[in-house]
Amino acid sequence: MSPARRHAGRLLLRVAALALGARAAHAQSRHALLIGINQYEYAAPVLTSWQRHVQPAVAAWRARLQGSAPATAARLTGEPAPHRQLVGDLDGAVNDATAMAEVLQHRYQFAPPRLLLNEHATRDSILAALRQLADDARPGDVIVFYYAGHGSQRVNSLSTRKLNHLDQTIVPADANAGQFDIRDMELAAAFDRVLDRIGPTGTLTLIFDSCHSGAVTRGEPSPSKVRWAAADPRDAADSVAVPPPEDRGALFLAAAQDFEPSSEVTTSDIEGRPRAHGAFTAALLRVMRSAPPNEPAMRVFERARAILQQDGLAQNPVIRGTESDRRRSLFGTYHGAIAGGVTAPVLRVEHDTVRLQAGLAVGLAPGAELRLVDSAPNAPVRLKVVAVHGLAESDAVAIAGSPGRLSPGTLFVVDRWTSASGPALRVWIPAGREPAALTRDVAALGALRHGSVAEWTDDPTTLPDDGRPLYVVRYEPDGWHLVTPAGATMRLATATADEVGRAIAAAESAATSVRERERTALRAAGAQADGILPPAGVRPRVAVLVPPPTPLRTSLRLGRGTPNDAVEPVDDPAAADYLLAGRLGDGGVSYAWLRPNGSAASQRRSSLPPRTLWVGSGALDVAADSLTELATRLARLRGWLTLAxxxxxxxxxxxxxxxxxxxxxxxxxxxxxxxxxxxxxxxxxxxxxxxxxxxxxxxxxxxxxxxxxxxxxxxxxxxxxxxxxxxxxxxxxxxxxxxxxxxxxxxxxxxxxxxxxxxxxxxxEAIDPDVLRFDGVRGASSDAAGGTLSRLLARVGRTRGVDDDPVPSxxxxxxxxxxxxxxxxxxx
Missing domain, CATH: 2.60.40.1930 (Macroglobulin (MG2) domain)
Structure with missing residues (x-):
């Protein structure tokens, strides 16, 4: 088929799909502006170009302050303007924005969203795009603004709404060139223009996956990143107060409360490969793909919040809006086929393969079966999905009737369903150490118990969230490393208590110096620093995570090619649900599976335990069997908690x-x-x-x-x-x-x-109740009595995925x- 004809077919399909489902009672349009920023650190030529553009704005800011009230002007000296710490890169923000765009377009029938990614999401570009969003809006339109990236704060000595004199901000891509963040007051003014344009019959939904707090986490540190940048101490000195848009009818969703971190997590794509996302966005997308389009916003929010709670993340998402706005759907009202079951229009037919314009965005997986929308369930034309191509397309073949007369736009509905495959649990197992060398290292590092620099802890999952920094000594293939509370890793020259003590002292000195400079700058600008910086003068803690001896590591029967392929070992600890760690106790070394950042507080808020039982390493074959069993028990548990x-x-x-x-x-x-x-x-x-x-x-x-x-x-x-x-x-x-x-x-x-x-x-259909009873690895067998649904439930968390045996929807x-x-x- 020629590109021109294929493009024409897509346009015809788009029109047909809109006519069949997405069009509301009034002629509303659906538009979205989505921003995702992973990259904040750029090479010198890019930064230099941006700095030339930023310098006039910084000069104008200085001139404005010098001409303001004496108390404000006195904060300026002859020194260069105070500057924040370097803003670091993220991993999942671009994935968030692009996935959200696909779901909005292909599940919720939005026009192709406008995306600003990485270097295209500068301060000026974002503000210009917001102006354009308002200019294009019409009465009754449905508008979505989505942001994934760093959040932060900026000093505002003249703020009348915030006692700590800190405005909340989103951080543009050119922040490290000295550019100002976009403050919440600026965003509110832009959203006011949108609300003026769409009127009372329109809908404005605002979604932010960022945070304004650098809260300290506890436990075995996870390499995953937090979407927070250090506060900007440059005083905005702006007394203008704009009412929040949610007071005027907008619906506002945020990934975390003001004082909490917003974390990134690793999920799986259709082929089971790890993929970084914001934790809140990953949960929200999971709900959006399965919830009816007219599901009330509060219900969608509650389901996403429950997913975060299951994973034990230290963030509580926020929804704000009037009661009536929280009860409405996220993206306006839907009618027709899209308001009912999951539908899939035909894109084209090539030989015996039917290309459908539906994929992961609507929850399709290989094995799902579909029937024609305008026919009885036993109509002769039935399709079965054989391949899924991303969020928006899939291939199907006819299992009844002939697809030869199907035309672009013909609508099918899913009536038998399968779940996507993939591991139920991902674990990270550190590099093994030869037993003799491990024995020497453990003896030398054990002296940290009595060290003066840091307080020893043998179980980081029991620590309270009291703000005290935790340093972790961990073994990697190239030797022993010290992991700082900020996640930085430094290689230790020797595995001795004295070397660890010197490294901690140096890291604490550097961190204290940076924090004090920030504290001084924020206080000089009139802001309350204690709410956003870690406490000063506290004694740090240290934990030694002992690697497994090489024979123990090689005896763990997990992953592909083993009976326990529902558990997949991964090379990147950031992609793991649990990490294998050893502790040095009075009775020797023992091992357990630990949640990244697991702590006493996470046990109170998570459906997943912060760790398993500790297993002694005296008999390596017994230890390997016990750790294998505990991992499969965790897979079973997580499989039920994430069953879709x-x-x-x-x-x-x-x-x-x-x-x-x-x-x-x-x-x-x-x-x-x-x-x-x-x-x-x-x-x-x-x-x-x-x-x-x-x-x-x-x-x-x-x-x-x-x-x-x-x-x-x-x-x-x-x-x-x-x-x-x-x-x-x-x-x-x-x-x-x-x-x-x-x-x-x-x-x-x-x-x-x-x-x-x-x-x-x-x-x-009735199922076999035995599939609901399990105590870890022991559960119903995969050949449980009952129908296909019983067999699917029996396999939850026990195998890498389910096959293409479809079940009723x-x-x-x-x-x-x-x-x-x-x-x-x-x-x-």
Whole structure:
């Protein structure tokens, strides 16, 4: 096919798809501006060019301050303007912006979004693009602004809205050339223009994956990066206050609260390769690909927040807007086919292959089956996906009927679904050390227990989040290294306590000097530095992470070609879910799988444990077997926590959410914390946002995953009736506001405390309940009784992925994660 004809086919397809689904009741258009910045560090020629452009702006700023009030002008001296630390590069921001663009265009039917990436996202370019976004907007339009990159703060001595005199900012690509950040007041003014243009019938959604805090993390340091840059001490001296756009009808989503870090994580692409993303964006994209387009924004946000909680990240995303705005969908109202099930238009037919304009953006994977939208489910033309090409396209073949008469724009709907393959768990195993050499190193480094420079800790996962810096001594293929709290790595000349002590002292001296310069500059500008800089004068901690002896490392049976291929060892620790680490205790060296940055606080907020049991290394073959078993147990646990169901859309959408009802008070709990001694019933709570009068018949199952990683079936209970909803004996299917799921005994909250995850499965076919019971590596066999869905669930976390055996698309999974803690003392 010629390029011209192919382009014409795409235009025809675009028009057909819009007509079939995405067009709302009024003629609204959907436009997006997306910014992703990975690169902040540039070669001298680029920086020099930018600096020539920036210098007039800096000179104008100095002149303005010199002409301002005496107290403000007095902060300027004859010295050069105070400058922030170098802004470092990121890994996943460009991936975030491009993936969001694909999902918006191909899942939510936006016009091709405008992307500003890396060097194209300078301060002037971003502000110009915002002006253009407003100029192009029309009444009733749906507008999205998305930013992934560093966030920061800038001193503003004249701020009337912030007690600490620090404006929040996004950091442009030319920041290291001395360019000013874009302050929140500047962004608010730009968004005001957009809101003026789109009017009350339009929609403006703002999404920021950055942070304004350099909060210190604890535990075994992860090489993944935090999206925060040091504050800019140059005083903006701007008293103009613009109301936040969410007060005028915009919907605002941010990756973290002001005082929290926003982290990057590693996810998998369609071929199972590691891919860096912002943690919040990765969670949000996962929900957007499966949620109905008309899903209320608050519900999408809650689901993304739950995913972050499962991963134990020290960030709590934020949603702001009026109550009515939080209840609306993220991107306007959808009608027609796109508002129902997952659809895939035909792009073209070549020989026996049908190219579909749908891919990862709508959750397609090889093995999924589709039928024509305008035909009965048993119509003769059926397609099966054989390959997925990124977010927007896939190949399918006919498994019934002939594709010869299909034309571009013909719409199919998914009615049988498969999940994407890939490992359930990624682990990083450090380089092995010969036993004799390891014994010598451990003896020499053990003297750090009594050192004066830093306090010894043998288990970094137990440390509190108290701001004290943690240094980690770690072995790598080229020798022993010291990892600083900022993630920098320095090679040690010798593996001795004295060498480590000198390296820590030097690193602390340099870090203290930098922090004090920042503190002085911020205080001189009238800002409160204590809220954004680590505490001064605290004694650091040190942990030695002992590598495995070479025979132990080679005996671990994990990865491709082993019975445990659901666990994949990776070369990059930044791509790992868990890291193998040894500790030096009184009884010798023992090993465990540790979460990156795992700490006592992360145990309270994560569905994944910060570490496994410690395994002694006395008998290497026994240690290898135990560590292999613990890794497969973690894979099973994480597989259930990340199990993806098909989008629950259309008339078969299940209109209930799982909750716990307190037996003493009757209060429903679907978030927050439970306490020791409380008793709860399982209930289904009617979702008022789903306009359904009757319940689609579903089999209902509930299991709990406790803080030890055990799978415990909670419903159905034998002998207490069936588990098909509706359960009314008269056969009525009218949807009541609350349905109680009967159990023989209530759910009681007891130690150990942590995060308990309750999983609700609803299915159109009965499944084998044994697949819901597991205690690590022991679980239902892969040939479990029941249908294809039972077999899929039995394989969760046990194999590298599922095959292309498709299951009905009429099943769903919900997760309810609740923190448990000690009983509270009632106030008199």
């Amino acid at each position: 169901a098909p989008p629950d859309t259309g008339e078969s959408r299940f209109p209930y959410r799982l909750a716990l009802r307190n037996r003493a008070t009757g209060a429903l709990r679907d978030s927050g914390e439970t306490h020791d001694g409380e008793s709860f019933d399982l209930v289904l709570q009617r979702d008022s946002t789903i306009p359904v009068d009757r319940i689609p018949a579903r089999w209902v199952y509930v299991l709990a995953i406790d803080s030890y990683g055990r799978g415990i079936p909670l419903f159905p209970s034998a002998g207490l009736g069936g588990n098909r909803v509706p359960m009314d004996s008269a056969g009525t299917d009218i949807a009541p506001p609350v349905i109680t799921l009967p159990r023989r005994a209530p759910i009681r909250i007891v130690p150990p405390y942590g995060v308990d995850t309750f999983v609700l499965l609803t299915t159109a 009429s099943w769903s999974v919900q997760r309810l994660a609740l923190r448990s803690g000690p009983a509270t003392t009632a106030k008199p």
